[in-house]
Amino acid sequence: MARSRWTRQRLLRLYTVATGGAAVVVMALTAGHVVETATRYPSMWLMTVLAVLAGGLAFIESPAPGRPQMIVCPTICFTFAILLCWGLGPAIAAQALAVALVRWKLHAPMVDGVKAWGQYTLAFVAAAAVLWLGQPDPFERDGPTNIVTDALTVVGAVAAWLVAYAVLEYGHSVLRGLPARSRGLTHALGNQLLFKASLLLLSPVLAVAAHINVGFLPLIFVPLLAVQRMARLSAERDRAARLDPLTGLANRTGLRAGFRDLLAASRQVSPDGARGPATPSLLMLDLDRFKHVNDTLGHDVGDRLLIAVAQRISAVQPPEAIVARLGGDEFAILLVTDTPEEAERVADTVVHALAEPVRLDRLQIDVTASLGIASYSDGEDFPTLLRHADVAMYEAKQRGDAVATYLARADQNSPERLKLLTDFRDALTARRPEQIAMHYQPQVSLATGETHSVEALLRWCHPVHGPVPTRDLLSVAEHSSVMQQITMRVIDDVTAQLAAWRSDGLAIRASLNVSVRDLYSDALATHLARRLDERDVPPDRIQVEITESALLADPSRVQATVNRIAALGVAVSLDDFGTGYSSLQHLRRLPISEIKIDRSFVSGMADNRDDAAIVRSIVEMARTLGIRTVAEGVENEYTRQLLAEAGCTLIQGWIAAHPMPGPEVVQWLSAAPSYKG
Secondary structure (H helix, E strand, O other): OOHHHHHHHHHHHHHHHHHHHHHHHHHHHHHHHHHHHHHHOHHHHHHHHHHHHHHHHHHHEEOOOOOOEEEEEHHHHHHHHHHHHHOHHHHHHHHHHHHHHHHHHHHOOOOHHHHHHHHHHHHHHHHHHHHHHHOOOOOOOOOOOOOOHHHEEEEEHHHHHHHHHHHHHHHHHHHOOOOOOOHHHHHHHEEEHHHHHHHHHHHHHHHHHHHHHHHHHHHHHHHHHHHHHHHHHHHHHHHHHHHHHOOOOHHHHHHHHHHHHHHHHHHOOOOOOOOOOOEEEEEEEOOOOHHHHHHHHOOOHHHHHHHHHOOOOHHHHHOOOOEEEOOOEEEEEEEEOOOOHHHHHHHHHHHHHHHHOOOEEOEEEEOEEEEEEEOOOOOOHHHHHHHHHHHHHHHHHHHHHOOEOOOOHHHHOOHHHHHHHHHHHHHHHHOOOOOOOEEEEEEEEEEOOOEEEEEEEEEEEEOEEEEEEEHHHHHOOOOHHHHHHHHHHHHHHHHHHHHHHHOOOOEEEEEOOOOOOOOHHHHHHHHHHHHHHHHHOOHHHHEEEEEEHHHOOOHHHHHHHHHHHHHHOOOEEEEEEEEOOOOOHHHHHOOEEEEEOOHHHOOOOOOOEEEHHHHHHHHHHHHOOOOEEEOOOOOHHHHHHHHHHHHHOEEEEOOOOOOEHHHHHHHHHHHHHOOOO
């Protein structure tokens, strides 16, 4: 990429030298004619002065991402009239003076002035060639006037000027690195040509006025001011549509346009057959705790902080990158990279740039941010890339990291995972037993070796993808209405299985899991009571497991539902205990019959003294409160012995048995220590 930029810079210098040199040659060849015309036609001086004064109306049309910078200036209205009246030399001489004034007013580099004068000169040469071929004589200097021929010749000269200028400006924009198929480039150049065409078509009127009464010439400034005002308003509206008014960065619309242009550039093929720059990558940035700044210090300070952040990001962005503010405290950086590591380096640079506190008056505000990185893949569109970067950014927030890269397998809302949820909903609605089934994992008493209970576990075998991990399925379903359908289906299947076991003379308790969404409504307790009654299942043969994190979400609502479940005679188990940071008061206030010690502590008991101490403390506390304990994830004999020594009630894990379909539980129990029910 560095070599590509170096090559473009050399080509741009060569372009400026070539166009500027051509203008100097033309000026030298026509110098004698300029001197002669200046002495013979004083009105040419007035037209030249007006052309220079028109340069004072010039303004820069602020460039958007992917668009070239354009200077809007009405001088060619007068210089083209000079061409029609007095020839090529005086026209390009007047244009040189006007360009010099415009560059001085706009503080533009001299090299830009040389390039602009060279482009104008070559365009004037093209127009002069057409005029020389048509030889228009509208003022009857050499005989009768041919109105049609003269008009067509002038129109042809205008067209030649526009074509020559468009080719030169288009080529210069491409050399600057703007893609040849850029919509932004085409749009900006089209607007420029339309504006210049309207000015050029006024030139014949000025030429006629110059021969009839030069006093009419200054009147042209009235319509020119109106045209210039409309052009400026149009440019301001276009700018407002593409840029964020607070920070001056691109907005979502400008970023989208930049993505199209960068994508077009990456697909271009160079003359040597090599591909264009690289692959677009998008960095999404969200400030941490920005709401606290607004709430504590006010929105004025928050706006100033956003401006300061925008300036820091812009200061460290790669030269060809596009920085945008998407709204609120969200920013984005669009750039081209050869490797994913380049995007990560840019992200690290941005994080480092924001590490220094922002000083606002006497305040010192610490700024931290979470960044997500997403790289373009063939076939993606801008909304998809933006969503991927957003997913990665929230992944960074959840992990507490500064930077995270998008991974399709971690995207909970990817199209593939949403399609998976749709397939599961269809299988759930159609009640296909070959796809959705309940498996049961025994829970064995450490004191007697008997099997007291089982945990019901959902299993889904996708017709195409095969077995789908339950964790992946629930992570997608938990924020949708499918979660409640799953719970109702589990209650139906488990109560039916308990009824079947009871008819076979097997009395065993089954635990089923419910989500936090289920605990927010009365539907769970109502549906459970109905199924227990319909299938004549004793309430003490079923147990509902809730997670510790569910208690923290909304304790009052959860407690109401748990109390209703307990009132049915159904036991309540607290699952994943030790991971939710809940208060011990929940064990006192809620009707909890069982605590399930999280497998993260159980699996580490053999090697980690801290984990072993935590498990022993939980068991001792539960024993004091009269609550039984279940250890999850027991997979080896040493861990089983440690749990037995600690006084744990039940164990669940592969050391006892794997999950199995309901009918196989009876067979397994016949080979295992018998249950004394």
